[in-house]
Amino acid sequence: MPDAAELLYLWHTYRLPVLLAAVAVFALVRLTLRARGKREKTATIPPPGSPGPLSKDVKDGGWPDVLGDSREGKDEVVSVSEQPPTRAKAGPKRVTGVIRTKTSPSRDAGFDLTRDELQPLLFFSSLSGTTEKAASKLVADLQASTEAAPNVLPPKLLDLAYIDYDDYFIAPPKTSSEKRSIKYFYLIAIPTYNIDTVLDNFLEHLRETHHDFRIDTAPLSALLGYSVFGFGNKEGWPTEAEGFCSQAKEADKWMAKLTGRKRAFPLGMGDVNGDAAERFDEWGMGVEDVIRDISAGRGLGEGVPGSGDAVESDEEDVEDAQDSEGDTQAQPKVQRPKKRADLGDLEDLGRSVQKDPSSAPITIDFTTYSSSKKPTPVVKEMVPKSSPTYTALTKQGYTIVGSHSGVKICRWTKSALRGRGSCYKYSFYGIKSHLCMETTPSLSCSNKCVFCWRHGTNPVGTTWRWQVDPPEAIYAGVTAGHYRKIKMMKGVPGVRAERFAEAMRIRHCALSLVGEPIFYPHINEFTALLHADRISSFLVCNAQHPDQLAALKPVTQLYVSIDASNKESLRKIDRPLHRDFWERFTRCLDILRAKRLTQRTVFRLTLVKGFNIDDEAEGYADLVARGLPCFVEVKGVTYCGTSTSAAAGLTMQNVPFYGEVCAFVDALVAALARRSLDPPYGIAAEHAHSCCVLIASTRFLKPDGWHTTIDYDRFFDCLRAGTAFAPEDYMGPPTPEWALWGNGGFDPRDERVDRKGRPKGPQSVPVGGGGGRVLEVA
Numbered sequence: 014m015p016d017a018a019e020l021l022y023l024w025h026t027y028r029l030p031v032l033l034a035a036v037a038v039f040a041l042v043r044l045t046l047r048a049r050g051k052r053e054k055t056a057t058i059p060p061p062g063s064p065g066p067l068s069k070d071v072k073d074g075g076w077p078d079v080l081g082d083s084r085e086g087k088d089e090v091v092s093v094s095e096q097p098p099t100r101a102k103a104g105p106k107r108v109t110g111v112i113r114t115k116t117s118p119s120r121d122a123g124f125d126l127t128r129d130e131l132q133p134l135l136f137f138s139s140l141s142g143t144t145e146k147a148a149s150k151l152v153a154d155l156q157a158s159t160e161a162a163p164n165v166l167p168p169k170l171l172d173l174a175y176i177d178y179d180d181y182f183i184a185p186p187k188t189s190s191e192k193r194s195i196k197y198f199y200l201i202a203i204p205t206y207n208i209d210t211v212l213d214n215f216l217e218h219l220r221e222t223h224h225d226f227r228i229d230t231a232p233l234s235a236l237l238g239y240s241v242f243g244f245g246n247k248e249g250w251p252t253e254a255e256g257f258c259s260q261a262k263e264a265d266k267w268m269a270k271l272t273g274r275k276r277a278f279p280l281g282m283g284d285v286n287g288d289a290a291e292r293f294d295e296w297g298m299g300v301e302d303v304i305r306d307i308s309a310g311r312g313l314g315e316g317v318p319g320s321g322d323a324v325e326s327d328e329e330d331v332e333d334a335q336d337s338e339g340d341t342q343a344q345p346k347v348q349r350p351k352k353r354a355d356l357g358d359l360e361d362l363g364r365s366v367q368k369d370p371s372s373a374p375i376t377i378d379f380t381t382y383s384s385s386k387k388p389t390p391v392v393k394e395m396v397p398k399s400s401p402t403y404t405a406l407t408k409q410g411y412t413i414v415g416s417h418s419g420v421k422i423c424r425w426t427k428s429a430l431r432g433r434g435s436c437y438k439y440s441f442y443g444i445k446s447h448l449c450m451e452t453t454p455s456l457s458c459s460n461k462c463v464f465c466w467r468h469g470t471n472p473v474g475t476t477w478r479w480q481v482d483p484p485e486a487i488y489a490g491v492t493a494g495h496y497r498k499i500k501m502m503k504g505v506p507g508v509r510a511e512r513f514a515e516a517m518r519i520r521h522c523a524l525s526l527v528g529e530p531i532f533y534p535h536i537n538e539f540t541a542l543l544h545a546d547r548i549s550s551f552l553v554c555n556a557q558h559p560d561q562l563a564a565l566k567p568v569t570q571l572y573v574s575i576d577a578s579n580k581e582s583l584r585k586i587d588r589p590l591h592r593d594f595w596e597r598f599t600r601c602l603d604i605l606r607a608k609r610l611t612q613r614t615v616f617r618l619t620l621v622k623g624f625n626i627d628d629e630a631e632g633y634a635d636l637v638a639r640g641l642p643c644f645v646e647v648k649g650v651t652y653c654g655t656s657t658s659a660a661a662g663l664t665m666q667n668v669p670f671y672g673e674v675c676a677f678v679d680a681l682v683a684a685l686a687r688r689s690l691d692p693p694y695g696i697a698a699e700h701a702h703s704c705c706v707l708i709a710s711t712r713f714l715k716p717d718g719w720h721t722t723i724d725y726d727r728f729f730d731c732l733r734a735g736t737a738f739a740p741e742d743y744m745g746p747p748t749p750e751w752a753l754w755g756n757g758g759f760d761p762r763d764e765r766v767d768r769k770g771r772p773k774g775p776q777s778v779p780v781g782g783g784g785g786r787v788l789e790v791a
């Protein structure tokens with residue numbers, strides 16, 4: 014044991030390092046304790062976004078207080094991801110990120126008074142005019158009431174039938190100006206139709222955009238706000254549960270998701286047989302107020318995200334989870350409380366409440382739609398008799414067969430009956446127009462081509478979701494409809510008796526009327542019925558359904574429409590509904606390439622000046638090199654002069670002159686020659702008076718000239734034999750002299766007449782085969 018003197022000696026020797034070490038340890042302990050204390054304090058702040066029942070704390074000031082403080086200017090940033098799990102339970106949604114509370118976007122709506130301009134856009138859809146009329150009036154009223162506001166631009170009216178949804182509903186339109194920037198406010202006024210209309214595509218587009226994992230969760234959040242109004246009819250749909258204004262409700266729901274819940278004014282609904290005018294006026298005044306508020310820098314106010322009402326936003330997210338069910342592509346954006354997904358069944362909900370008496374009361378949010386059981390979907394008719402589509406198509410001369418097929422006699426059939434000329438298919442392939450039936454088993458299609466004058470009246474969709482009629486019934490219906498129309502020609506002056514008699518036996522079928530024939534699920538059975546009656550089949554498809562195309566059995570001649578040479582141009586001209594339209598398109602070309610060895614394949618190019626001609630010859634040549642079709646038909650677009658085509662941006666200026674079509678054909682053939690394809694292509698025939706030229710593979714060039722025609726009997730015999738055969742096996746006799754390139758393509762045995770039926774004397778028809786040579790036609 015050391016004695017006291019020794020201890021004293023040690024102390025004097027080591028006291029300095031001992032004291033220093035003690036001070037250091039003390040300081041370290043203090044620092045650690047202080048740091049821990051700070052974290053615990055932060056953790057008492059509840060998480061944002063509370064979808065579930067509001068706890069007493071929260072109601073009494075817990076969570077709103079936090080917002081309240083911050084609204085007063087405390088520039089607080091809360092790292093929500095640091096919340097302990099127990100807090101997360103109280104507010105089931107777990108969000109990562111920060112809340113910038115000082116400049117909450119809802120308070121100022123993202124509108125900078127110094128440089129922003131507010132552009133109201135009113136989107137509408139209307140079949141019978143009610144909505145259009147109301148929307149036009151609202152635009153005029155809005156303009157008058159906001160004229161004085163220097164930063165509000167005149168409102169614009171946009172028809173959902175004619176706009177490209179991608180331009181407005183994937184992101185707001187782009188604006189560029191150094192000094193000013195345009196911010197958009199969306200108004201949507203739509204009716205509801207429980208039949209297929211353009212509204213189904215619009216809603217589908219919104220839904221798809223929301224579920225598209227490549228697109229931001231709220232791609233329209235840059236909008237200043239939005240509001241929807243619906244027109245419906247309570248006579249047929251008395252309550253919302255029975256479908257009153259159901260499509261407006263759906264539009265409102267998707268817009269809430271896409272904008273990050275920027276519903277600036279509640280969804281309005283009006284009964285066309287009752288209060289529609291009054292409700293619409295009310296809604297109009299409401300949105301006017303909102304626009305005025307935003308433009309004065311007062312923002313969107315309470316009830317929208319960030320303004321303090323978190324209930325609405327989370328309810329919509331829960332519904333989102335339900336919407337995603339079965340959608341394998343949809344990525345859950347936030348973790349959602351599982352229990353909430355079961356809200357659909359109220360009985361179960363009642364039971365669960367009884368089982369757990371301590372459970373908190375359920376919040377009821379009247380702004381959302383997720384709490385009722387979804388009705389079992391009823392498979393609808395594509396074109397029901399009561400629909401405006403039916404009325405429009407029958408007015409245009411179609412006979413609607415069953416619920417999704419149509420037949421019509423074309424102008425060439427009538428012309429041929431009177432000996433006034435057949436269509437280009439007669440010149441190129443020997444099809445007599447008066448023996449031809451034009452039909453489709455699917456009036457619906459998946460494009461909204463700018464040159465399609467039926468756009469707006471024919472139903473459109475990406476998948477078949479309608480009732481399916483049996484092929485036998487369609488066959489019986491369309492042939493009966495065709496014969497009935499032929500019979501009606503009996504008394505028409507000029508109809509030739511022998512042709513009339515011949516016409517009572519259909520020999521050819523053009524599956525190309527309107528819509529997309531291979532959309533019909535039993536297309537193979539349908540063409541088998543045609544072939545069994547020795548009726549040839551020319552089937553045109555729009556290159557958007559590769560699986561159906563691959564599964565298609567041989568037809569006499571298989572077409573794909575090639576409306577553009579590149580993705581961007583195709584998007585503009587065909588306005589496809591499929592997002593992966595280009596991949597679908599190129600897959601179809603590959604399928605056609607394989608099919609060229611077993612049947613005649615054709616690329617049909619429709620030239621539209623200003624859309625798909627300029628500088629595109631090389632691109633088209635690449636597509637031909639990829640698909641190697643037997644034939645390439647090049648045709649100038651036909652202008653129908655309707656308001657519909659004008660609305661789609663088409664005028665007479667877009668119709669190419671025949672000389673321009675010929676020049677394009679020359680350029681295309683030269684581009685093909687540069688690709689050294691084997692066998693090469695050449696210009697075979699023309700039909701000058703319908704502005705059409707035929708480029709053919711030299712597989713159809715024999716020592717005695719082009720053989721573009723078809724031996725139809727041989728085709729049916731090949732089919733019946735059941736063994737493999739090639740297009741060369743049913744090649745017809747030489748193409749007639751008068752149809753060859755440079756000779757015009759009009760059968761001299763027919764009579765040429767002008768529009769009024771007066772015989773045309775020898776006159777000039779520009780023909781191909783030498784740069785606009787002029788032919789004397791008798």
Ligand SMILES: Cc1cc2nc3c(=O)[nH]c(=O)nc-3n(C[C@H](O)[C@H](O)[C@H](O)COP(=O)(O)O)c2cc1C
Pocket residue numbers: 138139140141142143144145204205206207208244245246247249250256257258259285399400401
């Ligand atoms: C075929 C058809 C189906 C309809 N379906 C519904 C419906 O499901 N729910 C509804 O509220 N109104 C429905 N309506 C009523 C229309 O939405 C209402 O007449 C509306 O005003 C039409 O607007 P528009 O003429 O501007 O296109 C339907 C009307 C028709 C002709």
Ligand code: SF4
Pocket residue numbers: 458459460461462464465466467468526527528529555
């Ligand atoms: S594919 Fe035919 S029917 Fe369909 S939109 Fe285009 S032109 Fe019209």
